[in-house]
Amino acid sequence: MRPAAIAIAAAGFGIATLLVTLGGQRLAAIEAPSVDVIDEADIEDVAPSETENTAAIEAETEPQALPTDTNAAARPVAPEDVVPPPVEQGGLVREAPRAPLSELSLALPPKPKMPGDWDGTTLFRPVASAAGLIEAKGFSVAISGVSAVDTSETCSFEGKEWNCGVRARTAFRSFLRSRAVVCDVPPDAERGVIVARCRVGKQDVGEWLVANGWARADADGPYAEAGQKAETEKKGIFGAAPERIEMTLSPSGTSLPEVEAPPAEPAVEVPAQ
Template sequence: MGRLGRSRQAIGLGSLLLLAGILLIGRAGALLPIDRPVLAPSQDGDDTQPIRPPATVIDEQRREPARKVAQDLIAPPRLDPAEIERVEPRPPLSELGLAVPPKTPMPKDWREVLLYRPIATSSAMFESMGRKVIISGAQGIDLDRSCSFHDVNWPCGQRARAAFNAWLRGRGLKCFVPPDVERFAIASPCRLGKQDVGAWLVSNGWATALPSGIYGKAEATARNAQMGIFGSAQ
């Protein structure tokens, strides 16, 4: 047999040995017990540090891991819309958080419209889109009024207007208004989202309830809690 034949025979024998080694390694790995830790050497030379196998993940628990899309930003894993369950909203903590319909019927030509970027001119009155609206059922605090708490006077009228503006933050209010812009102020019930504006003002002590209004209990709550004009300047 020539030199070329011996070389080909050696290469063939080496390939068979390599394939046999791979098969033996695969069979050895398959025979390792899953529930027993595999020992791996640690950095300080101790070879007793166990490496736990990953926990078995069933199909119901399988989730896509979070993705790091930037240096300081991690995107949440994608969710399957079929796995999202819609539940009923919780009931409100009190009746003050609900927008109640007006007790007095509105004129037929009045419609509930969204008034953008309202600016409070007093604690129960605001201007928006050329309209002047007074929150019905609530009595605003005069701007020059001073309140006293434990013999300490403070400008509660200005604070009440500032609190109203801070709560609005320029968000649109839905109010019942006539179709045409009125030159004079109109009294109307308004709400911010689902929250009644008059209920918020009176229950926080930044307005008082009219005798014929619906916010008598809200004013009693503010008085008992010493909130707004019934408390201190803090």
């Protein structure tokens, strides 16, 4: 077996040597590319001068003149953008207000809806700042149907003037006596002067003021008849000033009439036991 293996190896080596020899001959047969050799004497000096380089650079950097024809068609840069038209600068002119939407009146805000069992807002510890004006819980309620009497107002009766405004406020405070007042004022109403109808218990406040002459009734209000009656009967601000009790000191003590002392009761003797 060993001689046979040696023979096979020798044959393989010979075949490989033959293949290498044939490949080398084939490569040598390929013609090598020709290379032209240039003589340095044949090369001309073609480098541009420094002046020519400077002129070329200036020509490239010099800005080109824009066209002077303004009527030439301009190319739209961004045709999708909407540009507002130019506005002429001038003085502003105020336009007249438009006519109302209705011939009756302008539109008013809707009244707040109250529950069906709502019977007014209770104002505790009211204070009368004038006859016909109540302040409580941040509200300032003007009694509807009457004209309040200011505290600075003076009245005249048979040629005599008196401060009826202060007297009317005092009478109104005596009527209220800090009792709770129920007024037709929404609970979420804005703070400020509100014209509303009020009552103390079952007594209408406006009716009491007008009937006693401590406020003037509106001509077209619900208390017009009561106001005429109070003016005819000279009540309140339509009459004379209330009488004042004057007390003056006298040698005997006061100007009031002396009151006789009641007779002494006879002593009752108790029998001794």
